[in-house]
Amino acid sequence: MAEAAGTGAGAVLLVTGGCGFIGSNFVRWWLENVPGTRVVVYDKLTYAGRRENLAELWDRPDLHLMVGDIADLARVRRTCLEERVTTLVNFAAESHVDQSIAAPLLFTDTNVRGTHALLEVARELGLRFHQVSTDEVYGDVPAGERRAEGDPLAPRSPYAASKAAADHLALAYHATYALAVTVTRGSNTVGPYQYPEKVLPLFATSVLRGEPLPLYGDGLQQRDYMHVRDHCAAIAAVLRSGQPGEVYNVGTGTELTNLDLACAVLDTLGGDRGLIRHVGDRPGHDRRYAVATGKVRALGWLCRFTPIQAVTEAARWYAENGWWWRPIREGDFREYYRRQYAERLTQPGKPEGEP
Structure with a gap:
């Protein structure tokens, strides 16, 4: 399949949220694997968007940082014009379900209004546009079923609802304006x-x-835990070969329970399973996510990591990189942890079965 316009040699990618978790890993993956292109990171640098995530790369001539809000349409437009952007890849989002329960309007503002501003710039300038979304837009998936791209969306948290709204906007811009989305x-x-x-x-x-x-x-909630490098490779495959107006599910096709994840982390890091504390559940907690991934696999993408391998590899990274996470855990994060878990840990929940 021919490579999509705006992603080959000479392309300039505007990666919004490029200092965040998946965004920064995508920037690394792209610079390693797609020579002859340039990346402009556009990030508001909120608590989870951190310069340190790309610390050793900022001196590269093919990487540039612009600090700004995606909802600032004029600033995004100016950046795209000055940097001669060809493709806009939107990772920027408020993304934590617990945070969306506590402050839902922030999620609407960033994930819906911000995405809409980016779409307007892409429409005005004729840019390729890629929206990074989540399987959570499908809502709770019963055992034995998988959600395909054309299935109805049924989000059950403010976070998932805001991402579903952004998806609808992006696809509407393809249908209405023929934007390459x-x-x-x-x-x-x-x-x-x-x-x-x-x-x-x-x-x-x-x-x-x-x-x-x-x-x-x-x-016992079930999730398909995927390694971030597999996720980045899938996004790159869609950028190169995906069809405008199409949605592509990305996942390993295998689910783990959250209890399985906790035990795998403990086993990898030599922790005692007695550290597990069952606490009161989050409101509206989806029981299971599961997606069909045939469309993205048809583009030639395959996972390198199983969920257990992904969890193990990630846990080892934190063991080896205390320089990154210790200042976070010992800084402002302490107040979030106290708010979110202190009361729950003093009044533990009752598991339905034994670990």
């Missing part, structure tokens, strides 16, 4: 540089600190 809906992703509000870095850094692992409910 693609969307990927990725499963739960793990790996280096993931802010410790998310379950794997929270658990890994807690084990390394000798602290309890707060596991929601019975811990």
